[in-house]
Amino acid sequence: MKRQITIKDIAVKLGLSTSTVSRALKDHPDISPKTRAAVKELAALLGYRPNRIALNLRNNSTRTIGLIIPEIEHYFFSAIINGIEEIAYKNDYSVMVFQSNESYKREVINTQAVLTNRVDGVLVSFSKETNDFSHFQKLIENEIPVVFFDRVVDSLPADQVVADDYQGAFIAVNHLIEKGCRRIAHFAAPQNLQIGKSRLSGYHDALLKHNIHFDHELVFLADTYETAKKAAHDILRKPNPPDGFFAVNDMSAIAIIKAAKELGKRVPEDLKVVGFENSKSAGLSDPELTTVDQFGFELGREACLMLLKRLKEQTPAELFKPIRKVIKTKLVVRSST
Amino acid sequence: MKRQITIKDIAVKLGLSTSTVSRALKDHPDISPKTRAAVKELAALLGYRPNRIALNLRNNSTRTIGLIIPEIEHYFFSAIINGIEEIAYKNDYSVMVFQSNESYKREVINTQAVLTNRVDGVLVSFSKETNDFSHFQKLIENEIPVVFFDRVVDSLPADQVVADDYQGAFIAVNHLIEKGCRRIAHFAAPQNLQIGKSRLSGYHDALLKHNIHFDHELVFLADTYETAKKAAHDILRKPNPPDGFFAVNDMSAIAIIKAAKELGKRVPEDLKVVGFENSKSAGLSDPELTTVDQFGFELGREACLMLLKRLKEQTPAELFKPIRKVIKTKLVVRSST
């Protein structure tokens, strides 16, 4: 790599000390106008750029945010990254991305990478496999601010940003009931994830409100296209199949529609389907999918803003009070209901 | 932030010099086994982690790769990031992501950010707006290795990784013709992008091969869902509409299918559609979309590997010979043809 121009180069050429050059460049009042002008001119001429690494070392800060995320290749998460990058960019921070690929082991390595890279703060949505949170605990012990988004834990002293999963699930199921469904299945996420629990709970309470019996047999663990497709096939072939489906994400919902079509059932006539996410695909499926918009972009923005606030504040650990921010969700009604 | 344990802390506690501690930690033969053991034990006990920033300064390297990309929120690009992160991870590099949001202005700022962050190398897919490449030229002049992927320029001395756009377009259109289409429209990308040109050229040559007249009137600039939907509506309402469509990406292709359905036309009976990308959505549309898989994940991997190779080699600028790697594409036949 070509050697970059340093402050020393400028100092030598002008017969000054590095201190003077440094101060001249940042308009320190001690420096005479003449010297200042000379320094700035030469700096511009040589294309001087301050060495960020040196500043990082001195300030013990990198103006970098670490992002630990399950899978980039997933609309919801890429929308979140988009929101994060937007805010980071505006505040002159950079974003380092680490994928866990839904693997606990890799996630632990990611937290180490985040430590060695000395990022100023970390944004985390943990993997489906994660049940032990001590690797995040370690980040916090190192006094690196951590903000969890979407997938969060209450047991750690860290901020959280989540969609209003309970409310989203509730309005989704409520909508199904109002559209005439009485036997509603729920395709759920793993129950170690809070989103799994909250959405199940919203589903449960919406049924309750309308005096519909909550049937354990109608709740399935199916949060991917493949598992949902298989599960939907199984259920729809049984006698007395559900007339409504509330899926924990759009992929599962679209899989249900697909399975229904393959079995010669019509959506929304024979069964209605609601998803959760409002991904690009939701608007493209046939029929178009009714779904709960969880505003990934906003969620990413909020999470990043919250982290930046912590970085400014520098709250000492003993005074730390975690904040939980909930992003309202919104039902987007399309033709699958 | 909590002060991290440094080599000096260890040195003081053991009554040694920092040099000895440093050498002990890296198993330098000069250090006696006793001292080495003591140092390592204390280091482990205190949870010592070498300060990467200090090493960055000393080695003038950050083990970080900069990624400048139009939009994360797009299946193809997120697949590419996935591939890049995969390779970077395996080689102990980190990835910094900068979005241009298809804006030339922002892209220029991104190249500056990449410079101030002192990344070791840069991966670039430039924006649709970009016609002036001097900001990338500046990176190269600073002897920062640059690899372009997907959207590339020949005028700069930099490596390239691209999908075989010509071949992909050719087999796609050839497929349409073999399926009986004779009047085939092309929804193209802007012609300042090489992918736009190459795919148009593949389309052209496939027609030629089958002695089908190339009609300028059948080529449209429409590379987003919205523009494609509008264009498709217009064309399909005219007399003698096309019986086949080759779209430059899946979103446009799906928009065409949608427009056709809205006009009461059947796919693939009345018209056949082929996309380009093989996104998640392609498998979900109804009918499922025939498309050209451009292997985004592989493309990202290859681009990253190529960059890492350059970082190892350190070829001096005057000996630099750009390499162009072409990833073969593959037709995925589904029910839209």
Add this chain to the structure above:
DNA sequence: GAAATCAATGCAATCGATTGAAATTTATTT
């Protein structure tokens, strides 16, 4: 027993920029 050898450790400079304190130069006052 003095010189040579070798193992083990320490010193000090380096990477680039910053900054409190000291030193120098210049201007002002008496």
Add this chain to the structure above:
DNA sequence: AAATAAATTTCAATCGATTGCATTGATTTC
């Protein structure tokens, strides 16, 4: 002209780790 004040500039330490070159002390050799 001397004394003081004010304006500039430099010195040197710092951030954390590394490394060529001493230095120390012990052992070996003739």
